[in-house]
Amino acid sequence: MDTTPNSLEDAANLVKVPQPTIERLSAYLQCVRGMRADGVPTASSTEIAQRTGINAAQFRKDLSYFGEFGTPGLGYDVADLEAHLSRIMGLDARHDVLLVGAGNLGSALLSYPGFPERGFHIVAAFDSEPQRVGQVLNGCTIYHIDDLAKVNSALNAQVGVIAVPRVAAQETVDKLVAAGVQAILNFAPVTILVRPGIVVRNVDLTSQLEVLSYYLSAQ
């Protein structure tokens, strides 16, 4: 496998990378960001494993999808690894995000510091409640949901976040896709359907608690 930086994305496209690997890449990236913030110049896979809780062999296997990193005996240059992981994840560009649903959860997401800090900017919010439309929350205007396509024809955002009640989720997805959105983060606890080529991640907050429940009962 060619290991020059420019071939990383090509390499990723040649092999279907398992989704859990992609999810762990985000954890590794968080880890090396923390190391760089702490002034750590280099790290072994064991040190990275200690911080992430993901074992070192898994880490090396996950990275191997994208080329060769690190120097045997010296470990990984932390700044280099951060840059590589950012490129692999497509995080070297800013991402504009549309938020649909400006209730409790939507308002929380509008003020969530982790989004803009890591390059995700909510550039417009949408709601169907007349009393919310026209308000500005955290610098972001709330438009009527019926204006989604019109607003996004100017903004051209590719990422949508759904924070609407579950009954409105599928309709919201369809409107986002019609407006040109290609990737959707869905907080509504319901399965939504999209055509091939559109990527959806469902954030089911209750299933996170169900996983904890398993470990409580298995103890």
Next chain:
Amino acid sequence: MDTTPNSLEDAANLVKVPQPTIERLSAYLQCVRGMRADGVPTASSTEIAQRTGINAAQFRKDLSYFGEFGTPGLGYDVADLEAHLSRIMGLDARHDVLLVGAGNLGSALLSYPGFPERGFHIVAAFDSEPQRVGQVLNGCTIYHIDDLAKVNSALNAQVGVIAVPRVAAQETVDKLVAAGVQAILNFAPVTILVRPGIVVRNVDLTSQLEVLSYYLSAQ
């Protein structure tokens, strides 16, 4: 492997079940709940795979950690499978939950319908802001964070949810653990440390967007 219902938990304890399997069990459970709501009496693993997006072989492998389910040629009795999955996940009992942080995100979680619908009841909330302490949100009293141990000595909740700013996250964890909490869902975008025996799940909302970003850039 013994397949009587009473041995399911024992079987789970004999083998270390991979965490991704536990996460998928929650997806299967959601799927069979939906099937039962739709009046579907039995389902094949292929039908379940179509609904979950997780392939049928993976589904059968995941279930195999917990015994034998289903009847060859007839598939799975949906109500039976739901009951088994609920038992495996420890969801046949109610879970009381403490919420720390009653800001935007905490308020959203207090009104998130998915929690009580699936057996997770936020029985007390905590905050350090004097103007929030004493308020009642969605039927739940907000106490001062310093009263956490005292309040939980009466409630005896084992699950904690952290929705505080990242700088306060580790301190909050320590207080929850000192108050007897054994499982923690952490929304603060920071790694927290706990002693062995305490289970933590970090919900890093930005990493969900980073995973979407990967798929956008890989297209």
